[in-house]
Amino acid sequence: MSKLTIKTLAKELGLSIATVSKALKDSHEISSETKKKVLAMAEQLNYVPNPYASSLRKQKSKTIAVILPEVADNFFSLAINGIQAVATTKNYHVLIYLSHESFEIEKNAVNHCLSGRVDGVLISVSSATTTASHIEKLQNENIPFVFFDREFENFKAPKVITNDYACGYEAAKLLIKKGCKQPVFLSTSESLSICSKRSAGFAAALADAGLTNNKHEFVIDCTGTQEMIFEQLQKLLKKNKKIDGIVASVEKLAMQIYLVCLEKNINIPDDLKVIAFSTLETAPILNPSLTTITQPAFEIGKTAAEALFTMIEKKKHTITAESVTVLPSTLIERNSTSG
Amino acid sequence: MSKLTIKTLAKELGLSIATVSKALKDSHEISSETKKKVLAMAEQLNYVPNPYASSLRKQKSKTIAVILPEVADNFFSLAINGIQAVATTKNYHVLIYLSHESFEIEKNAVNHCLSGRVDGVLISVSSATTTASHIEKLQNENIPFVFFDREFENFKAPKVITNDYACGYEAAKLLIKKGCKQPVFLSTSESLSICSKRSAGFAAALADAGLTNNKHEFVIDCTGTQEMIFEQLQKLLKKNKKIDGIVASVEKLAMQIYLVCLEKNINIPDDLKVIAFSTLETAPILNPSLTTITQPAFEIGKTAAEALFTMIEKKKHTITAESVTVLPSTLIERNSTSG
DNA sequence: CGTTATACCGAAAACGGTTTCGTAAATAAA
DNA sequence: TTTATTTACGAAACCGTTTTCGGTATAACG
Structure with a gap:
């Protein structure tokens, strides 16, 4: 009923909080017997650590943001599939922000990504954005980001696009x-x-x-x-x-x-x-x-996400580095151009 | 460069952390002059409060989760639009989990929603889920949730579906x-x-x-x-x-x-x-x-989200209450049935 | 036997906010 | 003038983790 924290878990086990915490993450400082006990009790009580406490302490959110104009569009929904695919393998959560082609909304979304809410952001800019001031904020805060599909030209940043x-x-x-x-x-x-x-x-x-x-x-x-x-x-x-x-x-x-x-x-x-x-x-x-x-929508999303995670994973992300990867589209002839 | 916290903001202003915090949320305990100063400085330094610190203390995440089978499907992407629309007016963030019709993935996603990561969840179950054990956990933890479109039958819970x-x-x-x-x-x-x-x-x-x-x-x-x-x-x-x-x-x-x-x-x-x-x-x-x-996809998402927020907003959400709202679909005759 | 490693565990300090409570000064009431 | 009240602010506890830093007991070693 009342929230189940690591403290109650520790009390239940007759152990200290520190020990329980370490046991849960399989630290070498803990004997295998107590580890077993802790794991068992955690399983039994259905303990799930509070993600925000952990995020606060570790300064890692384990979540990324995807900012895009629209989701009711086949290209973007396929891209999201690609992004989600790699996010789940990395055990990351994904926040979605829809700009609906509005610069204001997009700027707002980017602002939400500051201050540690996310470890990185994938962005496909709205048709109304003509300035990159909001994205520069990301750079200043040293938050990894990569453009996918709709990039911002003349802006040095990682992007994955099509030809x-x-x-x-x-x-x-x-x-x-x-x-x-x-x-x-x-x-x-x-x-x-x-x-x-x-x-x-x-x-x-x-x-x-x-x-x-x-x-x-x-x-x-x-x-x-x-x-x-x-x-x-x-x-x-x-x-x-x-x-x-x-x-x-x-x-x-x-x-x-x-x-x-x-x-x-x-x-x-x-x-x-x-x-x-x-x-x-x-x-x-x-x-x-x-x-x-x-367009290879799924692949664009996937490789953009992969690029983002390599940036996230190395401590010093050289964000200013421009690295453009181009995934070619394919022309498929059908009857609307026949004759 | 180094992270900008409320502490540095307070030091910059020569005020205490408490005062700054209260000033930022327009508390009556703070004089209007200091409020102005604080707001100005926050604006100038581009201060954005750490959401997780706040979440931890307030026990509110300001985010909801949407768990659904797929996003590359017109119905679901429209529903997401509806959900997003109300979430943004409430200043909420939305996490998306894709089950891809797998029960295991769905269960996993639900588990992530335990322990305070989200204030509520909207769920459209996968075609593979035949048991509601995972959803019962949500109930036990007293986390508001509502089914949309694909409900779980014989399960007392709020749902918004079509006829x-x-x-x-x-x-x-x-x-x-x-x-x-x-x-x-x-x-x-x-x-x-x-x-x-x-x-x-x-x-x-x-x-x-x-x-x-x-x-x-x-x-x-x-x-x-x-x-x-x-x-x-x-x-x-x-x-x-x-x-x-x-x-x-x-x-x-x-x-x-x-x-x-x-x-x-x-x-x-x-x-x-x-x-x-x-x-x-x-x-x-x-x-x-x-x-x-x-189906009225957008409206289904929208009303489901609205229902969720009324549950979130009242402290005592009577989650066990079943409230089914039915939004009718419309049959549109075209040539595939003519003759 | 004394010393040093090693294994295992706990106390406490963070992380960055919010909120309770106390308090000093200013003002109002008596 | 004295007392009560209001105003404006700060100290410190707290949210639930992680992590550093000791500390004790046992084993290994000379």
């Missing part, structure tokens, strides 16, 4: 090969590393193919709620009927494109070819099946 | 109305509350329509990895060509059905009509668009 530029290039190349004359790139926020790199690759491919001279705007920012995006796309396709190819920079844009086409009776791929950066499992069974550039 | 039985009934009724003679229900685990209730409703509708006498097995368990499920479905549809309707109890089953039909050239809805319990956003743009029974 965004190359994929943007490949996407455009495919559309061009399939005959598109006016493909556009749908961005969510050009301040986002993934978007700017992908669109840069996209633009480069257009330039290489000599398609940039027909003066159309080929990188378009789509922001807001799903409904707002829907309307923007509606207007875009109505205004510019020459658009014959689209690269969606993120998952949620792809869905809205399909919905707009459904409503406006635009045929994919005949009227419009579509490629999406996405890990959507339903891509093969969409109408039509969707050509995707699929 | 599974009625939806199973409705799903079957729709298939029958559309002319199905041998509809089947695809379960993932009959030990799971949601599945058993949904299948019970399904069976009841079949009985009411007089369709149970043709002796076919109409509730089928599909377990294992996605690949294993794919194979099971392949065999099922090959063996029993009379099956003309399917209700998928969970999201991931629906996808496999579509894939099998794609491979075996089975036409949906002509050869086979499909309904899925799912919150898939891509349902309208699938080929064909998928008829779903859509």
Whole structure:
């Protein structure tokens, strides 16, 4: 009934607190007989040490934080799976903070990570963050952190990302090969590393193919709620009927494109070819099946977490060291770009 | 550089630790002038109190745990959104534990929640849990918890769920109305509350329509990895060509059905009509668009969290009290059941 | 036998806050 | 003026661990 602490355990056993504590962690200072007794009693009484007392004393929280924009997104949930996988093997706990693409919320979350609440943080920045002041605080407090997927450019720090530029290039190349004359790139926020790199690759491919001279705007920012995006796309396709190819920079844009086409009776791929950066499992069974550039989401989460733990485990983490690991995505052609 | 504690803050201000502590929490014992000074200095030095020291003394962790099978599932990620939404308004932190449908992992996670790591827990049980011994520990330690979606039947506790039985009934009724003679229900685990209730409703509708006498097995368990499920479905549809309707109890089953039909050239809805319990956003743009029974995932998470917090906030939480709130799902007819 | 290792255990000081309680000064009441 | 009350602050206990530092008893050694 009343809280079971190491003190009551000690009293029950007729031992000192120190002895019990050491016995529980298999110290060599304790005889094997008493160890056995202690373990048995602890098991019997179902003793679980108070994690916060331990954290306070050891200055280790045994927990990491994951800060990301959203969890209802296949990429991020897969990444979380990867992170969780390595966290559990390390016996670590994971706190989740959702920024919902708000800089304020993200800053707040980062602030929570100061002062020893976590031993490290994994972060994928929101589309609204244009300054890294909050992340610099982490650096100042010497708290290990690593970016995954959405990094902060020009910021020296460990990051694990995918080959965004190359994929943007490949996407455009495919559309061009399939005959598109006016493909556009749908961005969510050009301040986002993934978007700017992908669109840069996209633009480069257009330039290489000599398609940039027909003066159309080929990188378009789509922001807001799903409904707002829907309307923007509606207007875009109505205004510019020459658009014959689209690269969606993120998952949620792809869905809205399909919905707009459904409503406006635009045929994919005949009227419009579509490629999406996405890990959507339903891509093969969409109408039509969707050509995707699929990121290794689980692996990105996993290797980011692994990188974080190597930093946590060495006492002197050279946080300022920039180490970028790039896990390539794969282009999977399906019917949305056929013909 | 060195950790900034309340002690250094106090020394810097020429005040006692106690005074600073009280000033920071706006105690009436402190004059407004010193409060101002303290706040200013705290702001300037960027002081963040150590949460674990505070937790230890106050016996409150300001964090809750969410234990669920999976995060890469639309229903659960939406539920997490709902949970997070209320947690942030309460200034609470949320720990996430993924059971991946394993009882052992789930038990482990529950154990972590003992001993004051969290002030409460939200749990959606794995398909492998058939005993509630681990959850009883929570009760014994008087830790507030509430089930969401996947409850443990015959267990007196607060739960927020959806109207599974009625939806199973409705799903079957729709298939029958559309002319199905041998509809089947695809379960993932009959030990799971949601599945058993949904299948019970399904069976009841079949009985009411007089369709149970043709002796076919109409509730089928599909377990294992996605690949294993794919194979099971392949065999099922090959063996029993009379099956003309399917209700998928969970999201991931629906996808496999579509894939099998794609491979075996089975036409949906002509050869086979499909309904899925799912919150898939891509349902309208699938080929064909998928008829779903859509759970109010966000609201389930939200109200579960709200229920948890009312328990946390009253000192004497009558945990044994069973209070079931049911949030109804909605059947959305699409092309996978047309004709 | 005296000395030194070794094995085993306990007292007490941390860790960084919160909270109770005491107290001195200032103010109000008598 | 004396007494009671309020205001503003500090000393110290406490939360539940971990860890350092001794200390005692026994064994090993010369």
